Amino acid sequence: MAVRPLRPTSRRGPRKPISILLLIFVPIFVIGIYAYFQEIGYLLRPLWDKPPPPFKHIIPHYYAENVSMEHLCHLHGWSMRSEPRRIFDAIIFSNELDILELRWRELYPYITKFVIIESNTTFTGIPKPLFFELNRARFAFAEEKIVHGVNPGQVATPGFREEPFILERQQRAFMGKFIRSSGISNGDIIIVSDTDEIPRPSTLKLLQWCDGIPPVMHLQMKHYLYSFEFPVDYYIWQPSVHIYGPWFGYRHSRQSEFLLAEAGWHCSFCFRRIQEYVFKMTAYSHADRVRRKDFLDPARIQRIICRGDDLFDMLPEEYTFQDLIKKMGPVPRTASAVHLPAYLIENADKYRFLLPGGCLRIK
Numbered sequence: 632m633a634v635r636p637l638r639p640t641s642r643r644g645p646r647k648p649i650s651i652l653l654l655i656f657v658p659i660f661v662i663g664i665y666a667y668f669q670e671i672g673y674l675l676r677p678l679w680d681k682p683p684p685p686f687k688h689i690i691p692h693y694y695a696e697n698v699s700m701e702h703l704c705h706l707h708g709w710s711m712r713s714e715p716r717r718i719f720d721a722i723i724f725s726n727e728l729d730i731l732e733l734r735w736r737e738l739y740p741y742i743t744k745f746v747i748i749e750s751n752t753t754f755t756g757i758p759k760p761l762f763f764e765l766n767r768a769r770f771a772f773a774e775e776k777i778v779h780g781v782n783p784g785q786v787a788t789p790g791f792r793e794e795p796f797i798l799e800r801q802q803r804a805f806m807g808k809f810i811r812s813s814g815i816s817n818g819d820i821i822i823v824s825d826t827d828e829i830p831r832p833s834t835l836k837l838l839q840w841c842d843g844i845p846p847v848m849h850l851q852m853k854h855y856l857y858s859f860e861f862p863v864d865y866y867i868w869q870p871s872v873h874i875y876g877p878w879f880g881y882r883h884s885r886q887s888e889f890l891l892a893e894a895g896w897h898c899s900f901c902f903r904r905i906q907e908y909v910f911k912m913t914a915y916s917h918a919d920r921v922r923r924k925d926f927l928d929p930a931r932i933q934r935i936i937c938r939g940d941d942l943f944d945m946l947p948e949e950y951t952f953q954d955l956i957k958k959m960g961p962v963p964r965t966a967s968a969v970h971l972p973a974y975l976i977e978n979a980d981k982y983r984f985l986l987p988g989g990c991l992r993i994k
Contacts (some may be wrong), residue, residue, distance in 0.1 A: 660722050673946040674955070682950040684848070686868070686890040694833040700840045709843035716768065717743040717819045721804050721810055723899040724749045726762045726771070726910055727826045729903050733982065735773050735831045736974040741835035743779050746813045752784025753914035754795040759784075767936050778813040780805075795916040807881035817876050820988040823883065824870035828852055829972065830895040837891075838872060846874045847887040850894035857900055859971050860987040861939040861962040896972065900942065903984050904993045905929045912942065920945065929994060939964055 662855055675686065701711040720742045735745055749763050761781060763770075770777065782805040783797055815821065820838045822830060830850060838844065852867040860958040868890055869883050902908055909927050912918065920943040925931060939962035963975035966987050968976065975982050983989040 632794070637957040673948060676948070677950055677952050677955065680950060681890045683885060687888040688850070688890070689851075690847075690889060690891045692833070692892045692894060694831075700836060703837065703844075704841040707837065707841060709837075709841040712840050712842050717816075718835060718838060719744050719746055719810070719813060719815050719819060719821045719875070721746040721806060721813075721823060722826050723747075723806060723820055724763050724826055725753070725910075725914060726759075726760060726907060727902070728766055729756070729765070729985075730827050730829075732769060733875050733972060733985075734826060735770065735976060737829060737832065737972045738835065739776075741832060741839060742776060743819070744813045744815070745773055746780075746810055747777065748780040748782050748802065748809055750784040750802060752798070754787055754798045754802075755801075755914055755918045756784070756786055756795075756798065757914060758786055759910075759914065764837055780809045780812075782806075782809075794802055795918060799916050803883065806878070810879075810881065816877050819871050819874050819875045821879065822870070823873065823881055824850070824895075825901060826882065827901060828867065828870045828895060828897045828898050830870070830872075831893075832973075832991065834894040844872075845887060845889040846876075848872050848891055849887055850887075851890050851892050852895040852897040853893065854992070855896065855898045855901070856939065856962050857936045858985045858987075858989060859896075859898065859968065860964050860985075860990065862965055863962055864958075865893070870895065870897075898985070901985055902992070905932055906994065908932050908936075908942070908992075920984060933992060936992060 664761055690707065693703055704711045712762065718741055720738060722731075722734075722745075724747050735742075747763060749761055751759060751761060753759050763779065764781070767774075767779075782802050785801070824830070828850075829852075848871065849868045850870040850872065851865055852870060853865055854867045855862040856863050868885075871886055873879055894940065900908060900911065902911070906929075909929070909932070912921050912927060920925065922943075926943065932942065934940075940960075947955055949955040949958060964987065968986055975985060979986060984992060
């Protein structure tokens with residue numbers, strides 16, 4: 632009988648366990664990517680995004696007490712005016728009543744008109760009260776300067792989520808037209824900023840008295856989170872000032888290459904009551920960051936405020952890995968209350984929640 636050649640024995644292992652592992656781990660991997668897509672995006676942001684270009688003209692901000700305005704204008708490369716300009720402060724308002732009072736009390740001596748609009752819906756299409764109109768008596772000290780308007784909002788259709796940035800742009804466009812009814816004239820100054828972006832009085836004095844300022848100039852602001860106890864950085868530049876003219880548009884975006892250094896304070900999520908945090912988290916343009924119901928738990932919000940941590944469990948929005956790593960974790964607290972708004976210090980008992988050691992909030 633012919634001898635059959637021996638067949639080589641296969642060294643491959645069983646395929647079934649590998650298939651089972653793939654069936655288990657691939658869905659887990661996909662679900663993990665879906666669940667943590669936002670975190671992964673921020674973690675890898677330095678790989679896919681670039682920072683906005685730096686400002687070409689950063690203007691040093693000179694100020695000291697008892698120094699004449701003529702000298703301060705000269706230090707900035709400007710000249711002294713014979714009479715002050717009129718200044719109009721224009722904001723879109725939601726529910727920041729405490730910060731609004733602090734802002735207007737601080738700026739009152741320098742402002743010709745406080746122009747304020749509000750809507751009966753949030754940027755996310757949720758019906759809301761007209762908080763300013765309901766609390767107008769609180770601002771009686773500035774009544775003769777207030778120009779108030781209401782922009783009818785757009786209620787979200789059940790089962791359909793409105794695009795918040797579209798609704799926000801609609802309100803800003805409404806302000807661009809509404810400002811004309813305030814009595815503003817060509818050559819006046821108009822401040823474009825959010826309620827919680829408060830210019831320094833020294834900034835307004837320069838705008839009032841100096842000739843030669845750029846027609847559009849952004850304001851660098853020191854950024855604080857929850858209160859003036861948690862200073863974050865100096866990266867806020869969106870507020871701007873304009874010499875009003877027919878070309879004016881009310882936009883909270885880059886419009887100039889000029890930036891005035893340390894020109895104000897931005898106090899983000901600086902509320903007295905926990906319910907105000909819950910309202911803003913569901914109402915503002917980034918409401919999609921509320922990814923779980925427990926984000927709105929009052930006890931959780933209180934813990935995070937006192938730690939200086941992030942309400943949305945997000946990584947820092949940075950463009951380099953160095954900055955990303957540097958800003959991970961809670962914001963370091965400070966015991967300093969120097970160079971803050973004068974009205975805040977004069978009324979420290981009323982605004983204790985905005986000062987060092989005042990992290991506990993009312994429900």
